[in-house]
Amino acid sequence: MTGAGWRGRLGVDVPVVQAPIGNACTPELVAAVGEAGGLGFLPGTWSSPAELHRRIHAVRRLTSRSFGVNLVLDRPQHERLALVLDHGVPVVSTFWGNPAPYRGRIEAAEALHVHTAGSVAEARVAADLGVDVVVAQGWEAGGHVRGTTSTLALVPAVVDRISPVPVLAAGGICDARGVRAAVALGACGVWVGTRFLVAEQAGTHPRYRERLRAATAEDAVHTGVFRDGWPDAPHRALRNTTLTRWEEAGRPGPGARPGEGEVVAEHASFGPVRRYADLVPVVGHVGDVEGMAMYAGQGVGLIGTTAEPAASIVLDLSRGCAG
Known part of the structure; x- marks a missing residue:
């Protein structure tokens, strides 16, 4: 799959992905990112099946655009994965563990599989399994940090090692300049969490x-x-x-x-x-x-001091993809 191929498959206009920012992530945020042309993710790891069902349907009521659900693999996720796929969610992202036990079921459901890696070795394992897109998460990232290598060093190394598998850059990217740098390093897009915490639609205190x-x-x-x-x-x-x-x-x-x-x-x-x-x-x-x-x-x-809707954040970040 090419860098643009995953976007065409999902109908995503710009390669800006909103990371699953824990319980501050709302269905309204995910839907707004999708409506703006990006791709939003719901966190699914700690939700009960009933709550996850409710949140998936809440996103669907707000948008017809693609979105995904993220699952952390430090605990068994077979039940939640089954629920996500049964609901026809088009993208599943996995993190913090071995995606191998889940890869076959995601592939059989024809969902896009995104896996976050903190090292070249981890990215290579995911690519060898057939994962569709790899997120290279640099040490600058907020939330839980998988590796110890900076974004600047990790992204091009992962791109070189797993090409032609598409790579999204994560870690320290909060404005169009960061996006532009990630693209120059060979990434096909960006995975952004911190800036979306201040989006108007986020549930952030x-x-x-x-x-x-x-x-x-x-x-x-x-x-x-x-x-x-x-x-x-x-x-x-x-x-x-x-x-x-x-x-x-x-x-x-x-x-x-x-x-x-x-x-x-x-x-x-x-x-x-x-x-x-x-x-x-x-x-x-x-x-x-x-x-x-x-x-x-x-x-x-770099996030600024003015409140802004998710659509404005997607638009600003997308400027780094142009030219």
């Missing part, structure tokens, strides 16, 4: 939005502090009170962390949030939301 808009690259720390719910998965998040207290205590493990077990926030629908949980603050959280995980990549200082 207002305080989280404020922190994102005020942050610089240095505020986005590569750490392992927000591990409860997804252990042994390094991530990049904005420095906050939880991270600072943990570092000052010597980065202790579970059982010895300062404030462990404390409820830092509550949500009427989702319940209490304890310190060190792998959860970002969304609309409706009350309490010390500052102590929750605020994932962000090193491109965070």
